[in-house]
Structure formats: structure tokens, C-alpha cells
Amino acid sequence: MAILDEDYTLSHGVTIPRLGLGTWFIDDDQAAQAVRDAVGIGYRNIDTAQAYGNERGVGEGVRTxxxxxxxxxxxxKLAAEIKDYDQAAAAIDGSLAALGLDHIDLMLIHSPQPWDDFRGGDYAEGNRQAWRALEDAHKAGRLRSIGVSNFLRSDLEDILGSCTIAPQVNQLLAHVGNTPSELIAFCRSNGILVEAYSPIAHGQMLKNAAVAAMADDYGVTVPQLCIRYTLQLGTVPLPKTANPEHMRGNAQVDFAISDEDMDILRDMRMQDYGEHSDFPVYSGK
Known part of the structure; x- marks a missing residue:
């Protein structure tokens, strides 16, 4: 599981492990053990959010x-609904308190719009205010790195045109069947590392026969193929699980997908996220 020992270096020199643990849908009372299990296996990159409701448990796991x-x-991640400076500053304090940590390694604006208006109205000024709060906490040493999530090129350009510290990360929905290649390239050209959440398409890729056949050809599982795909895109995948066996399997990705197969996977299109299609990020907007 050599991938657990590999890092990227962000634009300001901070290193981030190339594979992380996502904790969306892990209940707060289960999060601490999930983090302890992951760290015991070798994970060093743990991702949560205010919206997940499990910062307390994640922080306990980190501390223990x-x-x-x-x-x-x-x-x-800063809650998507927060679009002014004072609320953002208070929410940063809230995350530090909930996690029980004296600093956070990376804090993101979770979405350029509130979830109930995802890809809707113009929240540019609110994002600029929230970003300024992140910048100030970064300058104070409370946040080692700052970034965004679900930001499109236009959202990024608005921040880049007004910031004193450029976003160092953009966390995106990226997986086989949904590869935002142009956005990933734009981020790369601006020194912004992309993290890929839901690299197994919230589990839906397990039902894809073509992907399963390719995984068989490589002698790996569908999750391993999907995680390796996002790694070869140059992103940091964040597969989510509380199952130690799955954590181990997700890190066993020390193989290479051929250029030809990368092209096949990159060209796949997937729209149906099943029961999860009602979530804004999976709604097709």
C-alpha cells in the first residue's frame, strides 16, 4: 500500500497525502473509530465537513x-449556506472547537451556492467574504491551507480576481463516468490541486458491467480501478468508508492503468446515481 506514503505538495509548500479517507455518511458516534482504524492502516489524510455532522467524532479519532x-x-468544509465574513469567521471557530484541534490542515468553502440553490443564484460577493475569513484564519496559522469545493471555472475566476491568497485545493465530484477534464486542467494551470470525492460514484460504479470487466482484466476490484483512475488524473481521491477491510482494499492501488484504458474510462458517461440522485451534487445541474 505504497500510495499511503505518497504526497503532493500544494502551491504554498504544504504536503498533502495522495489518498484520503472520506467521512460523508459516517455517523458522529462511529467516526472516531473509523478514523482510528484508518490511521492504524496507514491513512494520514482525513476529510470531513460541517455539513456531515461528524466533526466531533472525527476530531476524537484524530486525537486518539x-x-x-x-x-x-x-x-x-465551511457550510455552503455561509456567505458573509462574520458567520464564516464564527464557523471556523466552531470547527476548531468541534474537532478539538488547535489548527486545521485544510478548510474549504463547501459550495459556491447554498445547497437549496445549488448552481442557482449569484453568490459571488458572499463567497468573497467567506474567502476573506479563510484567508485571515490562514494568516493567523489556524488553517494551514485553504480552498474550495464544487467551484466551477467562473467561481474560481471570481476568487482569483480578488484574493490575496489563491485557493490551494478544489474538491470536486470526479469519477469514471463524470470526469470534468477541462476544470481539472484549469485548476492545474492555476496551481490548484483537485481532490476527487465519490471516486466510486457513490457506489453506483459497482453496478457497471464494463468497468467490472476492465477491473477483472487488471486483477483488481471495481473500487480499486476507480480509485486508481482518479489518482492517474492527478487528483487526490477521497473514498468514504467506515469498514477497515474496504479501507485496506482502497489503498491497494499500486498498479497502472494503460493510456488506452484511461481514455475509455475518461469517455464514459454516467447520469444515474440511484437513490442519491436527489442530492444537489448528483442532480445533474
Whole structure:
């Protein structure tokens, strides 16, 4: 599981592990054990969010996992509904308190719009205010890195045109069947590392016969093929699981997908997220 020892270096010199653990849908009372299990396996990159409702549990897991704090990279996200400076500053304080940590390694604006208006109205000024709060906390040493999530090129350009610190990360929905290649390229050209959440399409890729056949050809599982795909895109995949066996399997990705098969996977299109299609990020907007 060599991938767990590999890092990227962000634009300001901070390193981030190339594979992380996502914690969406892990209940707060289960999160601490999930984090301890992951750290015991070798994970050092743990991702949560205010919206997940499990920052307390994630923080407990980080504090009790038996690894030095400086060896762990902990991310969280500012609630998508917060679009002004004072609320953002208070929410940063809230995350630090909930996690029980004196600093956060990466904090993101979760979405350029509130979830109930995802890809809807113009919240540019609110995003600029929230970003300024992140910048100030970064300058104070409370946030080691700052970034965004679900930001399109136009959203990024608005921040880049007004910021004093450029976003270092953009966390995106990216997986086989949904590869935002142009956006990934734009981020790369601006020194913004992309993190890929739901790299297995919220589990829906397990039902894809073509992907299963390709995984068989490589002698790997569908999740391993999907995670390796996002790694070869140059992103940081964040597969979510509380199952230690799945955590181990997700990290066993020390193989290479051929250029030809990468092209096949990149060209796949998937629209149906099943029961999860009602979530804004999966709604097709």
C-alpha cells in the first residue's frame, strides 16, 4: 500500500497525502473509530465537513489514533449556506472547537451556492467574504491551507480576481463516468490541486458491467480501478468508508492503468446515481 506514503505538495509548500479517507455518511458516534482504524492502516489524510455532522467524532479519532498530530492532514468544509465574513469567521471557530484541534490542515468553502440553490443564484460577493475569513484564519496559522469545493471555472475566476491568497485545493465530484477534464486542467494551470470525492460514484460504479470487466482484466476490484483512475488524473481521491477491510482494499492501488484504458474510462458517461440522485451534487445541474 505504497500510495499511503505518497504526497503532493500544494502551491504554498504544504504536503498533502495522495489518498484520503472520506467521512460523508459516517455517523458522529462511529467516526472516531473509523478514523482510528484508518490511521492504524496507514491513512494520514482525513476529510470531513460541517455539513456531515461528524466533526466531533472525527476530531476524537484524530486525537486518539496514536499518530503524531503533525503526521495527520485533517480537512473540513465551511457550510455552503455561509456567505458573509462574520458567520464564516464564527464557523471556523466552531470547527476548531468541534474537532478539538488547535489548527486545521485544510478548510474549504463547501459550495459556491447554498445547497437549496445549488448552481442557482449569484453568490459571488458572499463567497468573497467567506474567502476573506479563510484567508485571515490562514494568516493567523489556524488553517494551514485553504480552498474550495464544487467551484466551477467562473467561481474560481471570481476568487482569483480578488484574493490575496489563491485557493490551494478544489474538491470536486470526479469519477469514471463524470470526469470534468477541462476544470481539472484549469485548476492545474492555476496551481490548484483537485481532490476527487465519490471516486466510486457513490457506489453506483459497482453496478457497471464494463468497468467490472476492465477491473477483472487488471486483477483488481471495481473500487480499486476507480480509485486508481482518479489518482492517474492527478487528483487526490477521497473514498468514504467506515469498514477497515474496504479501507485496506482502497489503498491497494499500486498498479497502472494503460493510456488506452484511461481514455475509455475518461469517455464514459454516467447520469444515474440511484437513490442519491436527489442530492444537489448528483442532480445533474
Amino acid at each position: 489514533a496514536g499518530a503524531a498530530r503533525e503526521d495527520l492532514f485533517v480537512s473540513t
